[in-house]
Amino acid sequence: MEWKDALKERQNIVLATSSKEGSPRAIVVVSLGFVDDRLLIGACPMGKSLENIRENNKVSIATFENNAYYRIDGIATIYAEGKYLETAVRKSNPPLPKGAIVVDIKEVFDLDKREKIL
Secondary structure (H helix, E strand, O other): OOOOHHHHHOOOEEEEEOOOOOEEEEEEEEEEEEOOOOOOOOOOOOOHHHHHHHOEEEEEEEEHHHHHHHEEEEEEEOOOOOOHHHHHHOOOOOOOEEEEEEEEEEEEEEEOOOOOOO
C-alpha cells in the first residue's frame, strides 16, 4: 500500500501540534487529500491547534489504512484566503472551514516496519 492512501480525502487523521513552550496538542481532523503535492486540512473550530501552528509550524500526523500505520512530519501553513481555502471549503461538509492548513510533508515513517520511507 502507498502511504498516501492513508491520507486520502475524507480519511480521519491525528494532527499533533506543539506550542513554542512545548505543550502538545493532538486532535482528530479530516484529510482533504492532496493539492500541489501538499496535504490539505480544513481549519474548523480548532483554536489552540491553530495558535500552536502560528507559534511553531512543525506538525506530526498519525494515520493508518488497512492495518498499515504511518507517522508523517511536516511544516504547516495556514491560509485564510486563496485557492487552498477555496478548495478546502469545496471539499468540506459543514461546519465549513474558515481557513486551510497546508502541510509540506518532510518525512514519512512506516511504524510497522520502524523505518523512514520518505
